[in-house]
Each structure stands twice: as structure tokens, then as C-alpha cells.
Amino acid sequence: MSTFHSKTCIRFVARSTQTDYISIENKDGCYSSLGRTGGKQVVSLNRYGCVYHGIVQHELNHALGFYHEQTRSDRDQYVKINWENISPDMAYNFQKQNTNNQNTPYDYGSVMHYGRTAFSIQPGLETITPIPDGTVEIGQRQGMSNTDILRINKLLELY
Numbered sequence: 001m002s003t004f005h006s007k008t009c010i011r012f013v014a015r016s017t018q019t020d021y022i023s024i025e026n027k028d029g030c031y032s033s034l035g036r037t038g039g040k041q042v043v044s045l046n047r048y049g050c051v052y053h054g055i056v057q058h059e060l061n062h063a064l065g066f067y068h069e070q071t072r073s074d075r076d077q078y079v080k081i082n083w084e085n086i087s088p089d090m091a092y093n094f095q096k097q098n099t100n101n102q103n104t105p106y107d108y109g110s111v112m113h114y115g116r117t118a119f120s121i122q123p124g125l126e127t128i129t130p131i132p133d134g135t136v137e138i139g140q141r142q143g144m145s146n147t148d149i150l151r152i153n154k155l156l157e158l159y
């Protein structure tokens, strides 16, 4: 949260009487709903496996309304989705979304980008391959990229 404070216009405050708010809880896994849902919305950060800088930033970005980078509307120009390597019950995670992308470039280094073997049917099999250069690194969870930060600030300019 302090990174959001130093790099973006977002200010997290302790909830007092707000009707709509996030509640950070130690549930089963790392997850968040997308954007404001109304009322209480849980951001789950399991204490064994989710409490890392990059993962916290990833989940809080979901709460702010950001999708996974590899689902953005123009992703087919930048990555190839290897459907044959994806578990069918997990395929929905790779469906394209109708995103406007805020005039920002596709960002392989986004903290919101999946790694290349996410939801693979077999360890090591690639589900996402960057194109045209398949060696480009994806899936980092160190922290927000400059473009991740730019998008938050661009979003807030609208308010």
C-alpha cells in the first residue's frame, strides 16, 4: 500500500463508515474481485503464500479494476495462447476482455501478466508464448511496472 501511496494517486484509508470497502483477509488463496462491487469485498491474501510485495500489488490492482494483461483486447498481436495446453476448466482465465487499454502499450512486464505456464495441464508446458520473440520474460511478481503505475494515474485523471 505504501508503494501505491508513493507512486500513484491512490490513497488507502482505514474504513470507518464507508459502505463500499475492501476487507483484506487470510482466506484460501490469493484473490480479489474486479473493481468496485458494492458493500464489503474481500481481498484474500493467505498468510502462507500471498503476502509478498508483487502479489499484494497484483490483487490490489484487481480491486482497482484491472484485468490480467494477457486478456486485454489486443493481446493476440503480442502473445499466443496455447489452448491445447490449458486445462479446459481453467480456459475461462484466458478469455479476452473488452478493455480500452488507456492508450498504453502491451506490457509483458506488468505485474498483472500471467507467467508462461499458468494453468498448464502438465508442469512446464507453455500456455502463453510471447510473439514474435518467445523468450521475452512474462509473469514477474516483483512489483508494479512503470506502465501499471501509469494506468492507475491515468484512470484517476478522469475523476
Ligand SMILES: [Zn+2]
Binding pocket: 058, 062, 068
Ligand atoms: Zn490475478
